[in-house]
Amino acid sequence: MQEERLSEFELDARLARDTELVASLGLCQLRMMKDSRWPWFMLVPQRNGVSEVFELTPLDQAILTFETNTVAAALKKATGAEKTNVAAIGNIVRQLHVHIVARSEGDPNWPGPIWGFGQAESYDDAARQILIDRLTENLAS
């Protein structure tokens, strides 16, 4: 039943375009933004028709919290960032997604927010792979 629901999950078209899949966790897809300005990841619960965290079941809310905090801790460790920014905004893309971003002094728009700031800059392949590898190593440990 659960597997059936997961297999039917439909990712929002804009999320599909702007991010790439890194790993599939218990509840969420862990995806990376195609924007090299900040180490910027996203958790997308594999549930259709949900736009607010409080619309998830209580169990899913607990799992999302666990996955969010696990990824945020790993990302901070992987990057040596000063602060993580964690946010569920969704004013534009309504499919529930949680941003997890590593911020450091002097990065673009620091200490302001990353959302709505400037234009995405693409990764070069090596830098992209190094970041993914570092994050997944820290997720596994």
Add this chain to the structure above:
Amino acid sequence: MQEERLSEFELDARLARDTELVASLGLCQLRMMKDSRWPWFMLVPQRNGVSEVFELTPLDQAILTFETNTVAAALKKATGAEKTNVAAIGNIVRQLHVHIVARSEGDPNWPGPIWGFGQAESYDDAARQILIDRLTENLAS
């Protein structure tokens, strides 16, 4: 032991200046931003020396999730907003605090973020009290 820790909680000076206390929940202070541009609240876990959600104990993380989602659902109902924005950023104020904001089409900077946008505008007393009453009614129900 727990009570002792709570009584010693020290609120960051900038949070104390920019927000006012609405209610004390199990873990968090529920506070309202002194900014009438958006219905903008904040949960501040009464724990000293914590700046990331993942630094809380697992139990505190679960309680924070519960309190955050309870307040967000009540705020959406109280305001009829289109979307809530929930975020732990903390690039400037390092004491852990979670923003919970009701957003509606056409509000200032919609659909962009509220953080780092323009200047705070003060409430008139009546509007402020109506919002607090509506939120607390919906929290209680």
